[in-house]
Structure formats: structure tokens, C-alpha cells
Amino acid sequence: MKIAASIIAIALTLFSGSLSWGLEKRLLDAAGVQELNEEAPEFALVTEAGKRISLKDMRGKVVLLHIWATWCTPCKEEFPLFEKVYRSFKDKALVLLPVAIDKRATHEELASQAKKLGANFPVYLASEGSITERYWTWGVPVTYFIDKGGWIRGRAIGPRDWSSDGVYALIKTMIEENKTLPHRGGG
Amino acid sequence: MKKNFLSFFLVIGLFLSYAGSVFACDFCLLSQGISPLETLNGAGVRVNERYTSLDKVYNGTHKISNPGAKEEFWTTELTGFYAVTEDLMVLGVVPLKKTRMKGELMVNPDGTVDLDPMKGRESGLGDVALIGRYSFFKKHTLDTTTTIAGLLGVKFATGKTDGKADNGEYLDSHIQLGTGSTDYIIGVSLSHSVQKISLSANLLGTLTTEGEFGNKKHRFGNAVNYDVTAKYRVYPADLGSRGPQFFIALGVNGELREREKTDGVKDPNSGGNTTYLSPGIQAVVAPHWVFELSYQQAIYHNLYGIQLGENHKATGGVTYLF
Numbered sequence: 001m002k003i004a005a006s007i008i009a010i011a012l013t014l015f016s017g018s019l020s021w022g023l024e025k026r027l028l029d030a031a032g033v034q035e036l037n038e039e040a041p042e043f044a045l046v047t048e049a050g051k052r053i054s055l056k057d058m059r060g061k062v063v064l065l066h067i068w069a070t071w072c073t074p075c076k077e078e079f080p081l082f083e084k085v086y087r088s089f090k091d092k093a094l095v096l097l098p099v100a101i102d103k104r105a106t107h108e109e110l111a112s113q114a115k116k117l118g119a120n121f122p123v124y125l126a127s128e129g130s131i132t133e134r135y136w137t138w139g140v141p142v143t144y145f146i147d148k149g150g151w152i153r154g155r156a157i158g159p160r161d162w163s164s165d166g167v168y169a170l171i172k173t174m175i176e177e178n179k180t181l182p183h184r185g186g187g
Numbered sequence: 188m189k190k191n192f193l194s195f196f197l198v199i200g201l202f203l204s205y206a207g208s209v210f211a212c213d214f215c216l217l218s219q220g221i222s223p224l225e226t227l228n229g230a231g232v233r234v235n236e237r238y239t240s241l242d243k244v245y246n247g248t249h250k251i252s253n254p255g256a257k258e259e260f261w262t263t264e265l266t267g268f269y270a271v272t273e274d275l276m277v278l279g280v281v282p283l284k285k286t287r288m289k290g291e292l293m294v295n296p297d298g299t300v301d302l303d304p305m306k307g308r309e310s311g312l313g314d315v316a317l318i319g320r321y322s323f324f325k326k327h328t329l330d331t332t333t334t335i336a337g338l339l340g341v342k343f344a345t346g347k348t349d350g351k352a353d354n355g356e357y358l359d360s361h362i363q364l365g366t367g368s369t370d371y372i373i374g375v376s377l378s379h380s381v382q383k384i385s386l387s388a389n390l391l392g393t394l395t396t397e398g399e400f401g402n403k404k405h406r407f408g409n410a411v412n413y414d415v416t417a418k419y420r421v422y423p424a425d426l427g428s429r430g431p432q433f434f435i436a437l438g439v440n441g442e443l444r445e446r447e448k449t450d451g452v453k454d455p456n457s458g459g460n461t462t463y464l465s466p467g468i469q470a471v472v473a474p475h476w477v478f479e480l481s482y483q484q485a486i487y488h489n490l491y492g493i494q495l496g497e498n499h500k501a502t503g504g505v506t507y508l509f
Contacts, residue, residue, distance in 0.1 A: 034325070034327045036327050036328065038329055139473070152329070155327060
């Protein structure tokens, strides 16, 4: 009976706590995105024209940081969907940053492949800039939703339907959001 | 949430402080070193093959002379899982079993042991189980991810319980393919990953009901399976390259079971605890395949009365993720 009593104690422990999710949690769930509330580690990337851009420069905009690789088949299948997102939000304070983690590819090869995949947005190489590997701790593809204050609010591990209503609603809410998490010290 | 955490660890402490328990449970979903329940989303099927051997006799914690009894179990477990939502997964487990026994221990009132030279074997469908797993706590950072999930399930009496030995008597309840009872499963599962390292802990309780084997009423004791496993990604060093991933794992796991009853009478030579040390390896060939091998070596027995104890189990599994 001791075991039965302990098993019932577990059941009560598990199901007694009622957790209430905020609006954002529901939005994140609908988009298939994990909740993350963490200051985004600073990074810098290099454009095809050789210009250096950094996350700090994008303060006030929502950043969709997408980590991918040219050898990753599901990553490539996502490109046409990202193109739709890019077209829908490019004039609405959204920055799309697809960063390939290939070690040997050149920027030209990368841009050419992205074009073939139907992308009109710029692409970046991790090896050309300075971006921590912590962003791809769990493999690729992985996509981060970074708010206007430089905080990571969500992460999508694995491929997603980027044209889904859930994803659009999340991006729209983050763009319209006035409240952000506390700004980073240097900002 | 802090209160929930505290209760959670108190309950774990309560379980681990038990002195006492086991039997030849061959229905152990979790204590396989590498938990088959670690997959959190998507859908898939898993096939694993497990071999369990019992050929040593224990009186409490001491090994005593075995007059020649041996039990062996081969279980092919087919598991299908499907994530209904991001947080809720359902699993169905269909075991196909082959059991074999050679000689049955007869414990005399003075504590000496004799052997009934009966032999028997059975094969066929075991007890099918349906389980729901709900992740009620998830916390992610760039480098870590922590999940706590609760499990509820039912194990149905689908396995035959009227197998007979070569002398025409019904086989012992443990050699039958099923338990003859509908049992309820409840559990909690914790996993915490930090980059290349992940730690998982599982507790799975089984609340039994009365069933039948042969012409007798029988009830197995309530049981708790526990496991703590650490897993380390040995290759690749970082995930920025193509190719399979290889992990090594080391776990401690076991089963604690109450005494069982036959026709309402408690069997003093049943129930107890067996703890295993489990090394294992896992290969993930993304995006569809996971291959696993694990071995469980019993390192501690504390069995009630005198009984055959489990010595080792070996498990191989293949999972296909859709």
C-alpha cells in the first residue's frame, strides 16, 4: 500500500498545480515556437556588398534570425515560405537574417543557391561574421524571434510552415508590441 | 512553480528512500537506460528487442545457492507515438513475448530451497498498453532545455494467462504472457539538456488490480520503476556539420515491487527491489532514424523472502520518426 499511496501522491503533485499561460504563450504555441526570454548574444554579419551589420543596429525592429545550412534539405524547403514572410513584412519593421553555418561555402555560392531556392532576401555566412555557435546548439534549422529590444522571445527548432496563420500572428504581434523586455545594459 | 518543484523532489525522495523490493517484471517501459519516452514531438514507431535472464537465487540481499532454476524472457516491443499537440503525446505499446522456464524454486518453511524440475515455455501477445504524456513544464534558454512531463496510462489484460508446463500444471504467473489484470500507469519524467549533455529522470508507477492466471485469482504487487540517465554527445563536437550524431549514456535504474497475492494470500517470496547500472549507446541519423543499444547489469538486489532475481537485460531498439 505504501507504493500505491506514493503513486497517488505523485498524481496529486503533478496535476494540482494549475498553470496559466499568457496571450504570448498561446501565440507562440500556435506558431510552433518555444518560449525563450533571454537577451540575444550580440552578433555581426557581413552583407554581400561587404558591409558589416550587427544586431545592435537593428534595435527597434523585430529580427527573425534563421540558422540554416546548404546541406540541410529541410532548410532549403523552407526558403519559398520565408520569401512569403519577407514580402509580407519587409516594409513593416521586420528584418529577416538567414545565416548559413557552412564552413566551406563562399558568399557568392550562398547567394546563388538562395536565388535558385526562390529567395529575394539577403543571406549571410556565419563564418564571415562573428556569431556564437550557441545559436545552433540544437542543430539546424533553428529560428529565433528577437524583439525590438534585442531579447529572444521565441525559438523554433526544426522546419516550420512559415506561411501559417500562427507564424504571421506572432510576427504581427511582435511588430505592434510597444512593450519589450528590459533593454540591454549598453543600449 | 517553486512549490511544485519542491513537491516533485519530495516525492522522488520518498520513493528512493524505500527499503525493499522485486520480481521478474518484464513490463518496464522506462527503466531501459535510454528512455524511449524522450521524444517530444512528431510521430514515430519504435521496435525494440529485450532479453532478460534470471538464474541466481537471492534471500533478501544475499545470493544463495541455486538448485538449477532459470527463467528467460525475450520481448519484442512495438511502440507507436504521436504528438497530438506540442505538449501532449499518446503512445501505444504492443509487446510480443517469448518466455521460458526451467525448474521452479520451492521454498521450504525452514528456508531451504528445492527444485521442481518442471519446464515450460510460452510465446505470443503480451499486455498492450496505452499511455498519454503531457509536458506541463518547459523552460528553454539558448543552451539549455528543461521539460517535466506527467504520464497516465492503462495496461490491458490482452496476454494469455493459462499457459501450462510440461507436467500439465499451470505455469507460474511470471512465465505467463500477460498479468491477467487491467493495470493503471502513472509517472513523471524530467529531462534537462545542456548543450552536449542531457540528464533524464523517470518514475513510473503501476497500480495493479486483481486478475487471473490458470484457475487462480492473482494480483501482482504495485510497482515503481525508476531511472536516472546521463547522455553525452560524443560526435559531432558541434552541430554545424552534416552527418549522424552519436551519444553514450550511463544510467541507474530499477524496479521496486510490493508482494503479490494469489487467491488473496500474500506470497512472502515475491516483491522487492532490483537496481541496475545501464550503459548505452545511441545513434541519431536525422531526420528519421534513431538506433539504440543498452545493457542493464543488476548491481543490487533486496528481494523479499527467497526468489530468483534478475541478473541482466540487454535491449536493442530502432525508432523511425515520420
